[in-house]
Amino acid sequence: MTVISATDARANFQDLVNRAEYAGERIVIQRHGKNVVALISIKDLKLLEAIEDAIDSAELRRAIEENDGFTTLEEIMVRRDDE
Structure with missing residues (x-):
């Protein structure tokens, strides 16, 4: 370098x-x-972005496994309106 x-x-x-x-x-x-x-180079940038995407995907999979499910924005808004 x-x-x-x-x-x-x-x-x-x-x-x-x-x-x-x-x-x-x-x-x-x-x-x-x-x-x-x-x-x-663009080649290195694409590799970096692919690594970031893989990390993000792994974190998402881990979050899914640790939770009972997702809460959508719509569900949050409905709950907020109910309060």
């Missing part, structure tokens, strides 16, 4: 885009010595 300052990133943006796109390089951009953003 490459780490570069925001100033250098600005000056070399097209090169960094090419490195991320074609070489799959992951580039961290720093501002004032702190990591603030990363430049990654």
Whole structure:
């Protein structure tokens, strides 16, 4: 993984885009010595999103198993109106 300052990133943006796109390089951009953003390929972004979706699905399955069922928004509104 490459780490570069925001100033250098600005000056070399097209090169960094090419490195991320074609070489799959992951580039961290720093501002004032702190990591603030990363430049990654679309392939890496899709992988990250798939991992997030899998985690969300696992959490949902776990929540379903731990509960007796779901409460819909409509059910909540009816209960609220009854109070």
